[in-house]
Amino acid sequence: MKKDNKIIRVKDTVIGGEKPVLIAGPCSIESREHIIEEAKALKELGVDIIRGGAFKPRTSPLDFQGIGFRGVEYLKEAAETVNLPFVTEVLSEDDVDRMIDYVDIFQVGSRNMYNYALLKKIARTNKPVILKRGFSATIYEWQMAAKYLEEGGNDNIIFCERGIRTFETETRNTLDLAGAYIIKEKTGYPVIVDPSHGTGKRELIMPMTRATLALGLDGVMIEVHPNPDEAISDAAQTIGYDDYKKIADYVGKFHED
Ligand code: PEP
Numbered sequence: 001m002k003k004d005n006k007i008i009r010v011k012d013t014v015i016g017g018e019k020p021v022l023i024a025g026p027c028s029i030e031s032r033e034h035i036i037e038e039a040k041a042l043k044e045l046g047v048d049i050i051r052g053g054a055f056k057p058r059t060s061p062l063d064f065q066g067i068g069f070r071g072v073e074y075l076k077e078a079a080e081t082v083n084l085p086f087v088t089e090v091l092s093e094d095d096v097d098r099m100i101d102y103v104d105i106f107q108v109g110s111r112n113m114y115n116y117a118l119l120k121k122i123a124r125t126n127k128p129v130i131l132k133r134g135f136s137a138t139i140y141e142w143q144m145a146a147k148y149l150e151e152g153g154n155d156n157i158i159f160c161e162r163g164i165r166t167f168e169t170e171t172r173n174t175l176d177l178a179g180a181y182i183i184k185e186k187t188g189y190p191v192i193v194d195p196s197h198g199t200g201k202r203e204l205i206m207p208m209t210r211a212t213l214a215l216g217l218d219g220v221m222i223e224v225h226p227n228p229d230e231a232i233s234d235a236a237q238t239i240g241y242d243d244y245k246k247i248a249d250y251v252g253k254f255h256e257d
């Protein structure tokens with residue numbers, strides 16, 4: 001059953017309104033200088049919300065785990081410098097209380113979509129939350145994860161399709177754009193697409209962004225780095241400023257037309 005579309009406001013940014021939102025930033029916050037410089041560059045290029053991971057949920061515990069809470073502090077400083085809201089992932093329910101006074105939007109990552117204790121904890125806050133789809137989650141399971149937030153009192157929900165695991169190996173994940181469209185139809189909440197994790201390939205970010213907009217969805221979240229090949233995490237799916245500019249220009253023009 002189709003529900004009315006819901007709009008979420010974060011500072012001066014409207015998510016789920018007429019204009020698709022652009023969320024961009026590095027996979028991982030690497031240093032204070034890195035995130036401040038990047039926030040300034042992205043602001044120039046017309047970003048709506050800055051992203052950056054401080055706590056990284058890596059498949060291997062031997063891989064870079066993020067710089068931790070000081071990353072959240074640097075991201076906040078960077079976002080305030082350019083007067084934009086930001087989103088960062090909260091990995092554990094134990095971190096929610098500490099992060100609440102800092103973040104504008106919580107991100108629940110794909111690996112945590114089924115973490116009902118974390119969802120219940122975030123539900124008791126009133127913070128907007130980007131709920132990434134678990135990479136093996138059905139649309140029903142994804143919808144029910146959101147229900148945990150709703151039932152706990154938080155309906156500031158933004159769904160994010162970030163690809164699911166299939167037999168296909170050419171792409172890192174299989175970006176389920178039909179699933180993204182369906183969850184929008186079913187719930188009316190804002191739905192964004194993450195073509196970076198959804199494909200694992202930087203050359204697919206522009207075409208998947210075009211597809212997202214053509215579907216009338218509410219925006220994209222993209223990994224960007226000043227030197228994408230040198231990004232500490234997810235370099236292959238990260239774009240530089242030049243490519244980001246092309247995407248931002250496309251989104252701006254799409255909105256005007
Ligand atoms: C991320 O966006 O930083 C991330 C880790 O994504 P996902 O949870 O979709 O893997």
Ligand code: MN
Nearest residue numbers: 027223233234
């Ligand atoms: Mn990443």
